[in-house]
Amino acid sequence: MPRLRSLLFVPGDRPDRMEKALGLAADALILDLEDAVAPPNKPAARAAVAAFLQHRTAAATLCFVRINPLDSGLAGDDLAAILPARPDGIVLPKAEGGASLAALARQLSGETLILPIATETPAAIFALGSYGGVTPRLAGLTWGAEDLPAAIGAATAREADGSYTAPYQLARSLTLFGAHAAGVPAIETVYPDFRDLDGLAAYAARGRRDGFTGMMAIHPAQVAVINAAFTPSAAEIAHARAVVALFAANPGAGALALDGRMVDAPHLKAARSLLAGMEQ
Template identity: 45%
Template sequence: MTAGGDFLLGPAILFVPADRPDRFGKAAERADAVILDLEDAVALGDKAAARTAVRQSRLDPATTIVRVNPAGTEEFAADTAAVASTAYRTVMLAKAETTDQLDALARAVPGVRIIALCETAAGVVRSSALATHPSVVALMWGAEDLVASLGGTSSRRADGRYRDVARQARSSVLLAAGAAGVAAIDAVHLDIDALAPLAEEAEDASATGFMATACIHPGQVATIRDAYRPTTEAVAAADALLTAAAGRAGVFRYEGRMIDEPLLRHARALVARAASSPDPSS
């Protein structure tokens, strides 16, 4: 089974507050997909206006996600009613923890494609079950709500790197998504100006199988795209390896390395990713 399925939204997915419709079009132009956020980005008193803005928006449904408030809340019911009245059918469920919650979303929005956001301890622990729900097309993880759910105070060390529990959660969600054959989306990087650390994390995300990285500012989009785009040298090396493998059966030696099927799958994945993310300078 190949992780990711038909998920084609990445690699740079940009959050935009749903109560800021003046930003919708600009966000859609700059990123590969947008997330109209009805949850944390919108103050309680502004949520009704945000839902109205979502209803009135006319973005491309194929590249638009709506994040709704957690299942079981009053806001969830109002959010899903708003989404159901639109053409948008890719919905991110905040603080997803149980398949019953996913069922509730599927009932509220017919034909929904769910991105389950695993951002609490319960959500991360149950990520494997969430990933196998028939309406789920992707999992995403989140560090800040996760640490808050544990009673902690910080997801990162002083040097900016994730603490061990966040790294474990990230890996757990990626593995759950991969096992179920759905996409995995990496968490946002909150330090908007720290592009070098963002590039490092996004490159790691791409190399390990994440299909996209979420972001909170248009200035992060180019860094994420560059990190996910294989280099010309890497693509040439992968092509050469696949050419050398043509007609061979089993393990063989190539440029001093033992080559077997997993390494060929790496090469095929890299070539496929390059084809789906062309260099804008070319």
């Protein structure tokens, strides 16, 4: 599975921004045919995204395309336009569990990945445990805090200080556990205030602390901050290597002392996971 620390949204009807985005060190671009594109502009956006995919030169940057929802009447045209250009993945909005994942997977070929946005409808919340074992195309799970409150008539998803209200804390948590249950990366949702880089850094740090391995971005200025937040420090890497080496030197041990603290099987698993992520 490719490393997905930062995934930058780029409007599908802005080809000038797509080329610039390749130089921003994002692990992936999300070329958007859904919310960022007004209905009259969608045909032109499909053509622009397909042309960009066919002629891109920076193969190191993964390119996903966010299509319109499967039940929108637009997804078929989206896929017909972009699949011949071989995107690396499809971002599926308003996904509702394994059934949505399977329905899209049947329309794909090659190694095209799928990243569902898994919390945008009320029904989606009850399907967050159903993504595992459906298809090897699953690249991760991510969530959003905008469409769901609109779908249920909520005034907002956030408190006055910007933190999530209880229903959306639940949606975030279920996405996190649903991703790990399926054995794929959990991708944190966007931080809307693109001018507040300090707030973004704190938000991304909380995401990594909680078990997310990457985050979506809505502005180029956010990419470097997100990459830094989801990249282990030299001290973390050294500690992980020390844990692995300690257990390798003491086969069969259940718990060992390292730097004055006890480490056991969960610490070894976390250390191996961190080091494996650095190899991607």
